[in-house]
Amino acid sequence: MIHVDIPVDPSSPEAQEWLRDELARPEYQAAKPTWFDLASKAVQDWLASLFQGPGGDAGPVLLLVVVLIVAGLIVTAFFVFGRPRLNRRSxxxxxxxxxxxxxxxxxxxxxxxxxxxxxxxxxxxxxxxxxxxxxxxxxxxxxxxxxxxxxxxxxxxxxxxxxxxxxxxxxxxxxxxxxxxxxxxxxxxxxxxxxxxxxxxxxxxxxxxxxxx
Structure with missing residues (x-):
């Protein structure tokens, strides 16, 4: 007589307990992403989305960001150094x-x-x-x-x-x-x-x- 092993039912409580025990092993826990890894990935995804236009082209968005940065520097210089004189003063x-x-x-x-x-x-x-x-x-x-x-x-x-x-x-x-x-x-x-x-x-x-x- 040939004995055939019956596959384990993954929905059974015993199989779920085996899965939890397996994932609790140290090698699986070490590979688990930390909160810092998750936060870094979220920031990277957000920055990437800023530089991607509707068609996947980063050009227009990048140009807008550069213009805004330059404008911000000019405004800052205006308040720090004052209005430039049109005529040279001694x-x-x-x-x-x-x-x-x-x-x-x-x-x-x-x-x-x-x-x-x-x-x-x-x-x-x-x-x-x-x-x-x-x-x-x-x-x-x-x-x-x-x-x-x-x-x-x-x-x-x-x-x-x-x-x-x-x-x-x-x-x-x-x-x-x-x-x-x-x-x-x-x-x-x-x-x-x-x-x-x-x-x-x-x-x-x-x-x-x-x-x-």
């Missing part, structure tokens, strides 16, 4: 100009020098007029006045673009240093020399590489 606005407030324009500095001269304050008149000369050349992008620039350094830089005024510029720097740092009394003659130099520089059509005066 870099002197952001720093001290030979130890004094640098937010004034060359015209304002000239007016301050003239006011001091009318009051007979030749020390202040010389200082403000020299600052007006430096601010004027910096505003025209002919000479850059960097933080910590001294009067002598400015004169040297200016002489490189206006060589015919080299001596006058050096004398102007000496006049400024004398009244500013050496406590020398200013004179009307020194002030008038600075005014004349400033006027000549304003009229000069100076050409430097890549820059129009």
């Amino acid at each position: 870099s002197l606005e952001r720093r001290s100009l030979f130890g004094a407030d640098s937010s004034r324009t060359p015209a304002e500095l000239r007016a301050a020098a003239e006011k001091a001269a009318r009051a007979g304050d030749w020390v202040l008149a010389v200082e403000e007029q020299f600052r007006a000369i430096a601010a004027g050349l910096d505003e025209r992008t002919l000479v850059q006045v960097t933080p910590g620039t001294t009067a002598a350094e400015f004169a040297q830089r200016a002489a490189a673009v206006v060589p015919e005024e080299s001596e006058s510029l050096r004398q102007a720097a000496r006049s400024f240093d004398e009244v500013r740092y050496l406590d020398r009394p200013g004179t009307e003659a020194a002030y008038q020399q600075l005014v004349a130099l400033d006027q000549r520089l304003q009229r000069a059509r100076i050409q430097v590489p890549g820059v129009l005066a």
